[in-house]
Amino acid sequence: MTSVSGCPVSHGSVPLSGPRFQSDPVQLYRELRRDHGAIAPVVLDGDIPAWLVLGYRELHQVTGDPVLFSRDSDLWNQWDDIPADWPLLPMIGRKQNSILYTVGERHSVRAMMISNALEGVDPFSLKRYAEEFADELIDRFCTKGSVDIIADYAKLLPALVLARIYGFSDETAHPLVDSINDMIDGRERALAGAEHLGASMFQLLADKHAEPGDDVASRMIADPGRFTDEEIAQDLMVMMAAGHQPTADWMGNSLRLMLTDDRFAASLSGGRHSVAEAMNEVLWEDTPTQNVAGRWAARDTHLGGRHIRAGDMLLLGLAAANGDPQVRTDGSALTGGNNAFLSFGHGEHRCPFPAQETAEVIARTGIEVLLDRLPDVDLAVRAEQLTRRPSPWLRGLTDLPVIFTPTPALGRPGLHGGHA
Numbered sequence: 001m002t003s004v005s006g007c008p009v010s011h012g013s014v015p016l017s018g019p020r021f022q023s024d025p026v027q028l029y030r031e032l033r034r035d036h037g038a039i040a041p042v043v044l045d046g047d048i049p050a051w052l053v054l055g056y057r058e059l060h061q062v063t064g065d066p067v068l069f070s071r072d073s074d075l076w077n078q079w080d081d082i083p084a085d086w087p088l089l090p091m092i093g094r095k096q097n098s099i100l101y102t103v104g105e106r107h108s109v110r111a112m113m114i115s116n117a118l119e120g121v122d123p124f125s126l127k128r129y130a131e132e133f134a135d136e137l138i139d140r141f142c143t144k145g146s147v148d149i150i151a152d153y154a155k156l157l158p159a160l161v162l163a164r165i166y167g168f169s170d171e172t173a174h175p176l177v178d179s180i181n182d183m184i185d186g187r188e189r190a191l192a193g194a195e196h197l198g199a200s201m202f203q204l205l206a207d208k209h210a211e212p213g214d215d216v217a218s219r220m221i222a223d224p225g226r227f228t229d230e231e232i233a234q235d236l237m238v239m240m241a242a243g244h245q246p247t248a249d250w251m252g253n254s255l256r257l258m259l260t261d262d263r264f265a266a267s268l269s270g271g272r273h274s275v276a277e278a279m280n281e282v283l284w285e286d287t288p289t290q291n292v293a294g295r296w297a298a299r300d301t302h303l304g305g306r307h308i309r310a311g312d313m314l315l316l317g318l319a320a321a322n323g324d325p326q327v328r329t330d331g332s333a334l335t336g337g338n339n340a341f342l343s344f345g346h347g348e349h350r351c352p353f354p355a356q357e358t359a360e361v362i363a364r365t366g367i368e369v370l371l372d373r374l375p376d377v378d379l380a381v382r383a384e385q386l387t388r389r390p391s392p393w394l395r396g397l398t399d400l401p402v403i404f405t406p407t408p409a410l411g412r413p414g415l416h417g418g419h420a
């Protein structure tokens with residue numbers, strides 16, 4: 001273990017960027033742990049210092065103490081050095097009014113409001129929506145014999161299902177899904193995408209005030225906590241953006257595992273059991289949520305042998321903690337229902353349980369329907385040619401090209417069937 005140290009930037013800090021987060025994160029986290037211990041000093045874009053929490057135990061400690069390690073980004077001691085056009089501002093925001101940055105009692109009632117609204121979704125309807133949208137998307141490419149599963153399937157399915165349960169009509173869902181993907185891509189259409197998403201949420205709330213329905217937005221409006229439209233719209237945006245992309249990546253990473261690993265390849269068709277196993281293994285070994293920002297120290301403290309100053313930012317190294325040798329003593333691949341991974345976070349700000357279940361139903365149904373419809377689906381390129389997005393935050397494939405025997409479309413009403 002390294003000695004106790006202060007300001008992260010002055011002690012051999014590691015940039016939280018670069019090709020190894022893309023190509024080789026497991027080995028990278030191992031080296032960081034070897035060189036820095038459970039808490040590594042890192043620098044973000046523009047040499048902004050932060051601590052990356054790599055240890056499983058230390059991550060529990062940080063996420064389990066929301067008073068000492070707060071979600072309130074206003075505490076950050078670096079705001080004076082953050083330029084107005086800092087690229088990470090959309091993710092690490094100041095004075096944001098969503099659930100993510102709300103603390104204390106207000107956070108508890110707000111998290112409860114979100115959980116209750118999601119829990120009101122009938123599980124059978126959720127699965128049916130996922131099946132219908134999956135079938136409709138597959139109909140678009142099943143006669144062609146090849147497809148990129150990421151662009152034409154995984155990047156669409158979760159947002160379509162979420163839009164349906166939140167209360168959007170299917171006509172509004174499609175442009176919405178495009179704007180979410182534009183926003184997440186972070187390129188020239190990102191800002192327009194974010195604006196469209198925001199405007200759509202306020203329009204949805206206006207529609208549901210006028211005519212409430214059996215949907216998540218109507219339940220959020222009716223919550224006894226009496227949240228403002230501004231608060232609800234902010235939370236729906238989090239639930240849409242933070243819900244869609246990791247679920248899409250969970251599907252993509254699980255399908256990659258099943259298509260490249262012999263343990264799963266043998267049972268691809270009809271391999272329902274192995275779908276659950278692959279999805280569980282991905283949350284341990286290849287989680288979509290690699291690193292999450294963040295927590296801010298409310299006062300000077302010590303953690304993992306480090307001196308943390310009041311206002312320092314800590315990043316949650318979920319992927320590194322999942323692989324912490326202190327909890328993975330036998331070094332084995334963990335499958336078969338061990339859910340002690342930290343991929344959904346931990347503590348008060350963890351991903352709400354009904355959100356985790358929603359993600360699981362969408363991802364599992366998406367994979368099962370795809371394998372049912374295209375039983376001989378196979379990679380169209382060599383496994384080594386598959387690449388990840390160059391991000392230290394969410395880990396997912398850039399594309400997943402596959403081939404299969406062409407098969408007729410089902411032509412069932414789905415996307416425009418209006419089941420809401």
Ligand code: HEM
Nearest residue numbers: 099100239242243246247250343344345349350351355359
């Ligand atoms: C594979 C899918 C998903 C993964 C891996 C995931 C992961 C996470 C993680 C790690 C956090 C904690 C962030 C922190 O501690 O600062 C979180 C928070 C959150 N997630 Fe998820 N999530 C997923 C899907 C979803 C879905 C589908 C929804 C909505 C339906 C959702 C809604 C939320 C919300 C509202 C929060 C904020 C909770 C709070 O701050 O109290 N997530 N998620």
